[in-house]
Amino acid sequence: MKRAIIFGATGGIGEGICHELAKNGWSLYVHCSQNWKTAVNLCQKLMKKYPNQDFMPTKLDFLASDEVLKEYVNNLLPVNAVVFAHGITDYDFLGSQSLETIQKIIQVNLTASIKLTRLFENTLMGQEYSRIVFLGSVYGAQGSAMESVYSATKAGLTRFSQAYAREVASTGMTVNVIAPGAVDTPMNAMFSDEVMQEVVNEIPANRLAKSKDIAYWVNTLLNKNSGYATGQTIYVSGGWLI
Numbered sequence: 001m002k003r004a005i006i007f008g009a010t011g012g013i014g015e016g017i018c019h020e021l022a023k024n025g026w027s028l029y030v031h032c033s034q035n036w037k038t039a040v041n042l043c044q045k046l047m048k049k050y051p052n053q054d055f056m057p058t059k060l061d062f063l064a065s066d067e068v069l070k071e072y073v074n075n076l077l078p079v080n081a082v083v084f085a086h087g088i089t090d091y092d093f094l095g096s097q098s099l100e101t102i103q104k105i106i107q108v109n110l111t112a113s114i115k116l117t118r119l120f121e122n123t124l125m126g127q128e129y130s131r132i133v134f135l136g137s138v139y140g141a142q143g144s145a146m147e148s149v150y151s152a153t154k155a156g157l158t159r160f161s162q163a164y165a166r167e168v169a170s171t172g173m174t175v176n177v178i179a180p181g182a183v184d185t186p187m188n189a190m191f192s193d194e195v196m197q198e199v200v201n202e203i204p205a206n207r208l209a210k211s212k213d214i215a216y217w218v219n220t221l222l223n224k225n226s227g228y229a230t231g232q233t234i235y236v237s238g239g240w241l242i
Contacts (some may be wrong), residue, residue: 001027001053001054002025002026002027002080002081003026003027003028003029003054003077003078003079003080003081004021004026004027004028004029004079004080004081004082004083004131004222005028005029005031005058005076005079005081005082005083006018006021006028006029006030006031006083006085007031007060007082007083007084007085007086007113007116008031008033008084008085008086008087008135009028009030009031009032009039009042009085010030010031010032010035010038010039010042011085011086011087011185011186011187012183012184012185012186012187012211013085013135013180013183013185013211013214013215014031014085014086015042015211016210016211016212016214016215017083017085017211017214017215017218017219018030018042018046019046019212019215020212020215020216020218020219021215021218021219021222022046022049022050022053022055023050024219025053026053026081026222027053027054027055028043028046028053028054028055028056029056029057029058029076029079030042030043030046030055030056030057030058031057031058031059031060031086032057032058032059033059033060033061033062033086036057036059039057039058039059040057042055042057043055043056043057058076060072062086062107062108062112063104063107063108063112066115069112069115069116069119070119073116073119073120073123076123078123078126078127079120079123079124080124080127080129080130080131080222081130081131081132081133081222082116082117082120082124082131082132082133083132083133083135083218083222084113084116084132084133084134084135084157085135085218086108086109086135087108087109087135087137087150087153087154088104088105088108088109088150089105089147089150089187090105090147090149090150091146091147091190092146093146094148094149097149102149105149105150105153106149106152106153109150109153109154109157110153110156110157110160113134113157114160117132117164117175120132121168124173125168125171125172125173127172128172129172129173129224129227130171130172130173130174131173131174131176131221131222131226132161132173132174132175132176133176133177133178133218133221133222134157134161134175134176134177134178135177135178135179135180135214136154136157136158136177136178136179136180136233137150137151137154137179137180138179138180138181138235138237138240138241139151139154139155140154140155140156140157140158140177140179140233141155141158141179141233141235141241142241143155154179157177158177158179158233161175161176161177161231161233162231162232162233163231165230165231166231169230169231172227173230174221174226174227174229174230175230175231176221176229176230176231176232176233176234177232177233177234178214178217178218178221178233178234178236179233179234179235179236179237180209180213180214180236180237181203181209181235181236181237181238181240181241182196182199182200182203182208182209182237182238182240183208183209183210183211183213183214184208184209184210184211185211188208196208202240203237203238203239203240204238204239204240205238205239205240206238207238209236209237209238213236214236217234217236221234
């Protein structure tokens with residue numbers, strides 16, 4: 001049985017990834033940082049639809065200590081794939097952000113992802129083939145004003161995955177980034193309809209991405225036949241910014 005853990009599974013993109021992978025035969029750990037009830041409900045829906053697969057809710061705070069991270073990973077069943085679909089931002093000028101906020105964005109988006117990758121390494125290398133996928137952003141290539149720290153963390157994921165992929169390529173593990181453009185998720189609720197329409201007008205595809213547009217590419221990279229694609233950042237942006 002192939003099994004994946006989806007970090008940030010209760011977010012708009014994460015939930016879409018869960019549905020896509022479940023449809024393609026994956027058993028899943030459905031991670032949340034806070035929304036436990038949402039994770040449980042999602043697992044129940046998936047179990048009802050795919051009774052021959054396993055769906056298990058799991059909770060972890062990305063700000064937890066190294067010891068907690070180690071214990072968390074050690075208590076999981078072996079997985080073939082790890083998908084980091086989580087992320088936070090703070091839309092503001094750098095000069096207006098507290099040092100605590102800056103540290104939190106870096107810790108959640110970048111540092112915890114790298115540490116967890118290190119902790120999953122032995123388990124993943126023990127599989128016939130294994131996959132790691134990070135959710136980056138077009139802002140990792142084209143930095144966004146008012147999201148400078150967020151942009152830095154997403155750029156960091158691209159360079160980390162490129163370097164780490166070279167370290168582990170001979171083991172059958174691939175490491176890639178899917179970098180969405182503007183996606184129709186609750187994360188954009190802070191912006192008015194007028195602002196979002198201005199964004200849509202800039203996108204050559206003339207629409208926001210849906211979570212399924214991103215989930216398709218995650219599922220493709222997790223496929224056993226995708227083993228020659230590693231260290232890549234795939235921009236799924238409708239032609240926007242890239």
